[in-house]
Amino acid sequence: MSDLEIHAVLLIPAFNEEASLPGLLHEIRDMYPELPIVVINDASTDSTSEVARAADVTVLDLPINLGVAGAMQTGFRWAFEHGFAYAIRCDSDGQHPPSAIPTLVQHMASHDVDLVIGSRFLGGTVLSSNLIRRIGIGYLGIFLSLVCRNKVTDPTSGFQVVNRYLMYYFSNEYPEDYPEPESLALLRRQGYTFSEVGVPFRERTGGTSSLNGVRSLYFALKVTLALMVDRARGVDESYARHELENRLI
Amino acid sequence: MNLWFTYGLPGGLLILIALVLYGQNRPARLPAMFLTLSGLLLMLIPLFPGLEKAVLPNKIRIFMAGLALAHLFITLEFLRRNTLKERYALLWLGTGGILLIIAVQPDVIGWLVSVTGMHYTSAIMLVVFGFLIMIAFHVSLILSQYEDDRRKIAQHISLLQNRIDALESKSTAAPHSDEPSD
Numbered sequence: 001m002s003d004l005e006i007h008a009v010l011l012i013p014a015f016n017e018e019a020s021l022p023g024l025l026h027e028i029r030d031m032y033p034e035l036p037i038v039v040i041n042d043a044s045t046d047s048t049s050e051v052a053r054a055a056d057v058t059v060l061d062l063p064i065n066l067g068v069a070g071a072m073q074t075g076f077r078w079a080f081e082h083g084f085a086y087a088i089r090c091d092s093d094g095q096h097p098p099s100a101i102p103t104l105v106q107h108m109a110s111h112d113v114d115l116v117i118g119s120r121f122l123g124g125t126v127l128s129s130n131l132i133r134r135i136g137i138g139y140l141g142i143f144l145s146l147v148c149r150n151k152v153t154d155p156t157s158g159f160q161v162v163n164r165y166l167m168y169y170f171s172n173e174y175p176e177d178y179p180e181p182e183s184l185a186l187l188r189r190q191g192y193t194f195s196e197v198g199v200p201f202r203e204r205t206g207g208t209s210s211l212n213g214v215r216s217l218y219f220a221l222k223v224t225l226a227l228m229v230d231r232a233r234g235v236d237e238s239y240a241r242h243e244l245e246n247r248l249i
Numbered sequence: 250m251n252l253w254f255t256y257g258l259p260g261g262l263l264i265l266i267a268l269v270l271y272g273q274n275r276p277a278r279l280p281a282m283f284l285t286l287s288g289l290l291l292m293l294i295p296l297f298p299g300l301e302k303a304v305l306p307n308k309i310r311i312f313m314a315g316l317a318l319a320h321l322f323i324t325l326e327f328l329r330r331n332t333l334k335e336r337y338a339l340l341w342l343g344t345g346g347i348l349l350i351i352a353v354q355p356d357v358i359g360w361l362v363s364v365t366g367m368h369y370t371s372a373i374m375l376v377v378f379g380f381l382i383m384i385a386f387h388v389s390l391i392l393s394q395y396e397d398d399r400r401k402i403a404q405h406i407s408l409l410q411n412r413i414d415a416l417e418s419k420s421t422a423a424p425h426s427d428e429p430s431d
Contacts (some may be wrong), residue, residue, distance in 0.1 A: 040407075060407040066400055074404040080410065 007085035008105060008161075010035055011075035013068050014092040015042040018051050020204075021092050025055040028098045035101075038078060039092070040071040068158070069179040077171035080164065087167050089160045092125040093204040100199040104161045114166050115187060115194040117152075122198030136216035140223060144177030144181050147227050148188040153196060155181040155223075158206040166192060169239045174224060178219055182226045189230065190239050252295035260291030264305035280322060287315060309370055310352045340387060344380040351376070 010028065014021055021039070028037060029082065037057040041049045043065040052059045062073055072089060079087040086105055090096045100118055108116045137156060144152045157178055166187060175182035184194060237243060267284035278358045294300045305309065326340045327333035351358050351373055361372045 025250055058411065060411050062403050062407045064399070064403050070400050070404065073400075074407055077404065078408060081408070 004149070008035065008088055008101075009079045009084040009086070010037045010088045010090055010101070011036070011040065011072065011079060012037065012090050012092050013040045013042060013071040013075065014044065014048050014052070015065065015068075015071075016044045016046045016048060017092040018044070018046045018048050021048060021056060021246055022051050022093050024092060024094050024096065024098075025052065031057070031098050032128065036084075038075055040075045042066060042068070042071040048056055061200070067177065069174055069176050072179065073174040076162070076167045076174070076199050080167040080171050084167070085164055087162050089158055089162075091158050095204045096202050097199065097202055100159070101161075103197060104159070107195065108161050108163065111195045112193075112194040113195040114163050114182075116161045116182075117157050117194060117196045118199035118201075119153060119154035119196040120201040121153045122196055123200040124198065125201050130216075132214065133216045136220040140181055143224060143227070144184060146187050147231075148194075150188065152181075152184065152193065155184070159199060159201075165241060165244050168244060173236070173239070181223045182230065185227050185230055189235055191235075191241055227230060228235055252298055252301065256291045256294040256301075260288040260294075263288035263291065264300055278325075280319075283318070283322070310355060313348055313373065314352035317345050320348065321345035325389060330339070337387070337391075340380065340384045344377065344384070347380070 012021075012024075025037065025039075028035065038060060039048075039052040039057055040060045041052065041062060049059055049061050058078075060078060062071060062074060066074075075089070076087060084146075086108070089103055090098065090101075096118065104116045104118055105121050107113075112161060124238065140155045141152050144155045156178070160180075169187065169190060170183065173186065175186065255321050261326050263284045267281040267288065270281035270284070292306060321342065324333070324338055324345060328335065355369065358369065358376070361367070361375070362369060365372065365375070367375065
């Protein structure tokens with residue numbers, strides 16, 4: 001466990017999360033007193049930045065709202081520049097149980113992959129009752145699994161761990177809008193690997209899912225287009241593992 | 250009476266707009282003169298009804314020429330005032346120039362008319378539409394670039410701010426620091 005706390009950093013993107021953030025930060029602190037925590041405040045209009053600073057964690061304040069992708073990219077860059085071996089991403093709404101963090105990191109080491117996704121569906125969560133949402137996410141899981149040639153059950157999960165290669169890659173190239181599914185396809189295309197591990201998600205303590213009803217259909221459509229456009233683009237050899245091996249580690 | 254309605258009324262309106270332009274704090278003299286002249290020319294037609302015979306077959310061309318001149322003038326004026334950059338003005342100037350050329354020399358568009366079987370006016374609209382599409386696409390390209398730049402700048406600022414915070418907390422924690430800590 002201490003090994004994890006030395007080499008890993010926890011990245012939490014937050015937009016107007018003053019209600020749920022203090023509880024989550026204290027929970028994490030109690031569990032892993034030495035684990036560095038970075039809250040990326042995506043230009044919140046409430047006191048997200050202040051409550052995070054009060055909890056004595058590193059806060060990156062974005063001057064303008066960039067969305068979760070832009071916020072995460074900032075976090076990846078910070079983690080990369082500070083020399084961390086693993087960056088764990090965890091949402092601020094309390095859905096992602098901090099107790100599962102060691103599971104994710106250990107899974108990465110034991111399966112020798114570059115990214116690990118905490119999958120709520122492998123973790124026993126039943127898919128939401130909203131039919132449109134179910135169709136959207138279900139379709140995306142199948143499509144993404146085909147594109148990646150790697151099974152994806154939870155394409156929208158933001159509970160992830162990445163290693164240094166992907167920290168560097170994502171801090172330079174990260175999809176906009178809904179980054180989770182597209183980033184999986186991108187990393188596969190660059191020759192990297194990922195794997196899922198089951199994690200029981202919790203009820204969110206604040207906010208609502210950004211993917212409800214018609215939004216999830218738009219989401220599926222947008223990501224499908226993005227995935228096809230990505231295929232049409234060339235592979236950027238400068239981010240290939242053999243290129244980065246000498247420079248990064 | 251009918252002539253006053255078709256020519257006199259728009260002519261009067263143009264002169265009215267010209268008067269408004271004259272009356273401003275910083276009078277826009279050139280466009281006001283242009284408008285006054287066009288308005289007076291229009292007023293001449295109901296006064297001398299014989300003139301209408303000369304105008305009638307070329308009505309569209311005259312209208313187009315006036316529009317193109319106004320368009321070119323506005324674009325150039327914004328360029329002169331430094332509120333529009335040359336880079337973004339080129340396509341607008343192109344649109345105005347083509348409109349003017351078509352108005353002065355309608356044979357230019359004759360080829361398009363014979364190929365597509367469209368009317369003269371529809372062919373002009375097609376050309377203008379093509380230019381507008383190009384301009385809109387050009388703007389989308391610029392917008393995408395700017396969004397990218399904006400994202401990078403914001404991320405850079407937040408990382409710099411973080412380094413400043415770290416440096417400041419280090420210097421206030423240092424024993425020899427005489428900075429008052431807050």
